[in-house]
Amino acid sequence: MKWLYLALPLSALAVTASVAAQSQGSQAQRGQQLFTHFCAPCHGQGAGDDRSDMLPGTAALARRYQGAKPAALELRTDLPAPVLTLFVRRGVGPMPAFRPSELSDADVAAIAAYLAQPD
Amino acid sequence: MTIPSGMTEATFADGLAAMRDVVGAEWVFDQPADLNTYRDFYSVFWGEPEERLASAAAAPANVEQVQALVRIANERRIPIYPISTGRNLGYGGSAPVLSGSVVLDLKRMDRVLEVNEDNCSCLVEPGVSFFDMYRHLRESGSKLMMSVPDPGWGSLVGNALDSGGGYTVAGYRGHWEAVCGIEAVMPDGELLRTGMGALPGSETWQQYRLGIGPCLDGLFRQSSLGVVTKMGFWLYPMPESMLSASVSVMRFEDLEELVRIANELEYGNVFNGMPGFSSPVLARENPIVMSMVPEPEVMNAMVAETGLPAWSFASNFYGPERVVREQWAYMQSRFAHIPGVRFAETGFVRLPLTPEDMERIHKPRFGIPSLEIFSVGSRGYGDFNPSDGHIWFSAVIPRSGQGIIAANRVMRAECERLGLDLFMFVPSVTCWTRSFVLFAAVPVYKDATRNRELRDKVREVIATCASHGWGEYRCPPAFMDNVMDAYSFGEHKLRRVNEAIKDALDPNGVLSAGRYGVWPRHLREGRGA
Numbered sequence: 001m002k003w004l005y006l007a008l009p010l011s012a013l014a015v016t017a018s019v020a021a022q023s024q025g026s027q028a029q030r031g032q033q034l035f036t037h038f039c040a041p042c043h044g045q046g047a048g049d050d051r052s053d054m055l056p057g058t059a060a061l062a063r064r065y066q067g068a069k070p071a072a073l074e075l076r077t078d079l080p081a082p083v084l085t086l087f088v089r090r091g092v093g094p095m096p097a098f099r100p101s102e103l104s105d106a107d108v109a110a111i112a113a114y115l116a117q118p119d
Numbered sequence: 120m121t122i123p124s125g126m127t128e129a130t131f132a133d134g135l136a137a138m139r140d141v142v143g144a145e146w147v148f149d150q151p152a153d154l155n156t157y158r159d160f161y162s163v164f165w166g167e168p169e170e171r172l173a174s175a176a177a178a179p180a181n182v183e184q185v186q187a188l189v190r191i192a193n194e195r196r197i198p199i200y201p202i203s204t205g206r207n208l209g210y211g212g213s214a215p216v217l218s219g220s221v222v223l224d225l226k227r228m229d230r231v232l233e234v235n236e237d238n239c240s241c242l243v244e245p246g247v248s249f250f251d252m253y254r255h256l257r258e259s260g261s262k263l264m265m266s267v268p269d270p271g272w273g274s275l276v277g278n279a280l281d282s283g284g285g286y287t288v289a290g291y292r293g294h295w296e297a298v299c300g301i302e303a304v305m306p307d308g309e310l311l312r313t314g315m316g317a318l319p320g321s322e323t324w325q326q327y328r329l330g331i332g333p334c335l336d337g338l339f340r341q342s343s344l345g346v347v348t349k350m351g352f353w354l355y356p357m358p359e360s361m362l363s364a365s366v367s368v369m370r371f372e373d374l375e376e377l378v379r380i381a382n383e384l385e386y387g388n389v390f391n392g393m394p395g396f397s398s399p400v401l402a403r404e405n406p407i408v409m410s411m412v413p414e415p416e417v418m419n420a421m422v423a424e425t426g427l428p429a430w431s432f433a434s435n436f437y438g439p440e441r442v443v444r445e446q447w448a449y450m451q452s453r454f455a456h457i458p459g460v461r462f463a464e465t466g467f468v469r470l471p472l473t474p475e476d477m478e479r480i481h482k483p484r485f486g487i488p489s490l491e492i493f494s495v496g497s498r499g500y501g502d503f504n505p506s507d508g509h510i511w512f513s514a515v516i517p518r519s520g521q522g523i524i525a526a527n528r529v530m531r532a533e534c535e536r537l538g539l540d541l542f543m544f545v546p547s548v549t550c551w552t553r554s555f556v557l558f559a560a561v562p563v564y565k566d567a568t569r570n571r572e573l574r575d576k577v578r579e580v581i582a583t584c585a586s587h588g589w590g591e592y593r594c595p596p597a598f599m600d601n602v603m604d605a606y607s608f609g610e611h612k613l614r615r616v617n618e619a620i621k622d623a624l625d626p627n628g629v630l631s632a633g634r635y636g637v638w639p640r641h642l643r644e645g646r647g648a
């Protein structure tokens with residue numbers, strides 16, 4: 001009886017954990033798509049056109065951090081949803097704020113989940 | 120919360136409640152954190168009482184919802200301000216012209232309704248961004264190319280409605296010129312279709328722009344008369360190749376001939392890409408700011424000393440390789456008589472582009488959206504802080520050598536006299552065929568004192584340009600009244616006719632009040648103040 005009692009919650013826990021991992025995974029996957037569409041044109045890695053060696057957002061962060069942090073957002077893991085939300089909703093430098101009609105709070109959280117993944 | 124002036128809190132709250140019923144509570148925004156995202160991030164009024172702020176925003180998902188929202192606003196006289204993607208940075212961002220307006224944010228209406236490969240056209244909703252459209256064209260294997268402005272995050276509809284421009288082929292890169300067919304919700308909530316769209320069952324809405332009678336498309340350009348919910352555009356068939364070339368001349372006095380022949384070749388369809396006119400010898404210090412054009416002998420001495428051309432005309436040819444090579448050969452023959460003329464082929468690419476090509480081309484010239492223009496502002500030329508954004512000053516000037524020289528000298532002298540910084544200055548932008556547009560990026564600050572001075576200076580520049588017969592084609596809200604004032608022929612008949620149309624179509628004056636200097640009757644006296 002005790003065994004059953006123990007076994008049930010354990011298996012339930014395992015199921016819950018794998019569902020959570022899966023949904024985290026799919027949230028991060030969605031975050032990656034959103035990042036590619038909304039963020040990467042400025043904050044992506046790789047060269048810009050007209051012979052710039054970095055995209056504008058990445059170049060601006062390279063100047064700001066002077067090597068103290070990676071310039072490309074995808075190499076950072078210190079941008080949890082609340083921090084990201086602050087930048088996205090308030091804007092910074094020449095980057096204007098993004099409205100909730102284009103990027104919802106859930107979208108911003110998904111991007112944060114993607115960025116939080118180890119490379 | 121900012122509520123529309125002259126309105127009771129109860130009426131406004133009732134209006135917002137009705138709007139919530141239409142779009143759902145989650146799509147009406149009236150909390151400070153959300154409303155902050157509707158501020159014009161490059162506003163010259165940033166943080167001042169005059170800053171144009173939305174009282175709320177509502178984001179409908181379809182045309183019926185737009186109609187319902189407009190009716191709610193019209194019944195209660197709540198001012199509303201439609202935006203498509205709201206990326207009008209440098210010209211007002213996503214903020215309304217009249218503080219207290221409810222922004223109708225159409226970003227959620229983002230369907231590409233049709234791409235017609237044979238007619239080379241499309242029909243889109245306002246929320247379709249250039250990035251969205253590009254992805255749609257590529258994923259569907261389309262053989263069509265669109266024209267995009269430098270930043271790709273705006274929309275086909277919003278950009279064209281503000282008369283924006285891109286970099287591709289004549290007839291397409293002036294984005295308003297490529298519009299064919301508009302659907303708009305009028306201030307009374309009814310739906311209007313222009314051109315052939317007015318004829319039920321017609322298959323030619325995106326083929327024949329004019330329909331019958333006065334062409335009403337112009338009612339919606341830079342206007343305050345309707346909420347555009349669909350717009351058709353002509354697209355360019357993807358060419359086989361693109362050739363870029365330059366013709367450079369070594370004397371001050373050759374500019375007139377250079378522009379005159381270039382114009383003839385462009386208007387005669389010998390080349391179809393966007394021409395560029397620059398002065399290599401005057402751009403030595405800063406590649407994006409043309410310095411003051413000196414006297415002829417001084418400029419010629421600079422040319423002799425540096426070996427750099429006095430003037431350069433860059434042209435682009437889109438088409439089959441055989442054709443563009445012939446066109447380029449013919450073009451050279453037309454300039455060959457100018458002493459010391461130099462010709463250079465500066466690029467040739469076949470389409471579709473390879474990944475290597477993508478690394479070395481200016482993407483908007485191929486209708487590929489990007490945000491790479493922002494490296495210009497953040498890289499920083501000159502000693503201003505580039506990170507606060509900028510506004511655009513953009514005046515229409517004559518397309519001639521004299522046009523470039525006069526605009527350059529007047530603008531440079533004014534900036535020097537007033538101590539006005541510019542971080543980009545090109546006196547001869549050619550997005551719109553048949554004229555030049557003098558373009559200058561004026562840095563703005565998140566500092567009220569500096570912005571106050573800047574506003575006074577820009578107003579002086581507007582007046583000076585007007586005294587030379589140069590008017591702006593587009594401007595940020597802060598200067599719309601000044602710019603419209605300059606178009607004063609017949610005791611401001613242009614504005615007065617616009618006002619009469621406004622009163623007839625929007626008698627309650629709810630829609631986009633003040634846009635481009637046209638105010639509804641009840642706000643006309645104080646211009647919204």
Ligand SMILES: Cc1cc2nc3c(=O)[nH]c(=O)nc-3n(C[C@H](O)[C@H](O)[C@H](O)COP(=O)(O)OP(=O)(O)OC[C@H]3O[C@@H](n4cnc5c(N)ncnc54)[C@H](O)[C@@H]3O)c2cc1C
Nearest residue numbers: 202203204205206207268269273274277278283284346347
């Ligand atoms: C660095 C930089 C470079 C730029 N380069 C270019 C360039 O190359 N070419 C260019 O054209 N612009 C340029 N711009 C200006 C601007 O960013 C773009 O024109 C942008 O596309 C406009 O924003 P949008 O498309 O989101 O239009 P929106 O902001 O959605 O619309 C612009 C205005 O049109 C009206 N409007 C929009 N939608 C509707 C509707 N459905 N019904 C009725 N009225 C409506 C509103 O008054 C709105 O404020 C540049 C800006 C910056 C900062």
